[in-house]
Amino acid sequence: MSEQLPQAHVDVLLAAAVAAPSMHNTQPWRFDVQGRVIDIYLDGSRTLPAEDPTGRAMRIAAGAATFNLRCAAEALGYGTWFGLAPYPREEPDLLARIVVEPTEARDEELADLAEQIPRRHTDRNPSDPAPIAEGVRVELMRAAHAEGAELIWLGESEIHAVLDLTLQTDLREIRDWRRSAERAHWIGGTRPAEGIPSTALGPRPATYPATVRDLGTRPLDRLRRQSAFETHPDIAILCTDYDEPADQVAAGAALERVLLVATRAGVSASFLNQPLEYEDLRTKVQRLTRRPGHADMIIRFSHTHPGPGTARRPLGDFLPKEQQ
Structure with a gap:
């Protein structure tokens, strides 16, 4: 050992x-x-x-x-x-x-x-209109289950409900300068080692509320080109039975297994997690699944059209000094 x-x-x-x-x-x-x-x-x-x-x-x-x-x-x-x-x-x-x-x-x-x-x-670009194939949906559900979580696909009415919750989130954030400042610290501009650069934000949605989260915080980011996104998005909720720290770590493992299986199938993802940042709205998201448990991620799946990725810091930055 x-x-x-x-x-x-x-x-x-x-x-x-x-x-x-x-x-x-x-x-x-x-x-x-x-x-x-x-x-x-x-x-x-x-x-x-x-x-x-x-x-x-x-x-x-x-x-x-x-x-x-x-x-x-x-x-x-x-x-x-x-x-x-x-x-x-x-x-x-x-x-x-x-x-x-x-x-x-x-x-x-x-x-x-x-x-x-x-x-x-993470793919914040519009998707082709064709829905995710049923076989792929089942494969992604199995991937989540293998790590102790559940992936639940939403129907049309539940998807509209999720978009309504994102609207509620945005209304709550209008005067919350702490959230705006925090987001601006990590998002926009040139990001050679961390955060999300402007080049990875994707286009601005032409309609609102949108099926992607517009993370733009800077004036130039708000002038990005607009695009129409799919009107019938494929959205699923990843949830766990319990909500202790170990359950949340397990949810992350399930998330990554789902994302890698999706990548192999030519499917990418972005996230609509803003309602999960408020406990009362998170409870409402879980209710949309009609199952007990705790919602951990709201995932929009799309046919892959990925743009530039995001950079990572040097490996030495993640280790104690004596191990660098």
């Missing part, structure tokens, strides 16, 4: 982990590598106190990073076993502990999904 992983393999594992999505591309992770054990911590310096006051989005991001690391390990010929939020009271910032060991019983599905990690990007 104490044998150190080769540095080249550590680099591959961490590069896969940090390619995971995070809210506003804050990349809120820290890693500690000891022998064959990799711990994933929250980076408290990269919080979003206005938009993510409970840290739920950060924990989801940690779960997505954990899943990517597991996929990369399988591609390198390792197996993994892991615990999510193993010490919630003693070490609340420790969200995953992953043991990486050689194995002859490779998980071929995870190894295959590792190839999709560099291809996955």
Whole structure:
């Protein structure tokens, strides 16, 4: 167990982990590598106190990073076993502990999904009008279930209800300068290592409320070209039965598995999570599923037309100084 992983393999594992999505591309992770054990911590310096006051989005991001690391390990010929939020009271910032060991019983599905990690990007462009194929929908549901979550596709009336909730969110935010300032800190302009650059925002929706979240905060970003988005979007809710830290990390793993399976099928995604930033609206989103549980993500799926992705910081930034 104490044998150190080769540095080249550590680099591959961490590069896969940090390619995971995070809210506003804050990349809120820290890693500690000891022998064959990799711990994933929250980076408290990269919080979003206005938009993510409970840290739920950060924990989801940690779960997505954990899943990517597991996929990369399988591609390198390792197996993994892991615990999510193993010490919630003693070490609340420790969200995953992953043991990486050689194995002859490779998980071929995870190894295959590792190839999709560099291809996955959030896609804020209009989609083709054709709906997502039923077989793909079922495959994405199975992907969520494999990680302990549920992906629930919404019907037309529920989709309109979600858009109404995004409108309610926008009305609440009109005079909330803290949220506006926080978003402007991470979004727009040139972002060579973190955040969302203007080039990744996609076009402005021509109608409102829209099936994509317009994250533009700067005057020039609000002058982006307009486009008409699909009138019958494919939207699903990712939810878990419970809402403890470990459940939120598991939701992140389920999210990333869904996104990688979608990428392999030629489907991309963007997110309409703004109602989930308010607990009362989050409850209303969950009610739309007609199931008990807790909504973690609102996902719009589309036929892939991805634009530029978002950059990541150097790997050394995620490690203690002695491991850089």
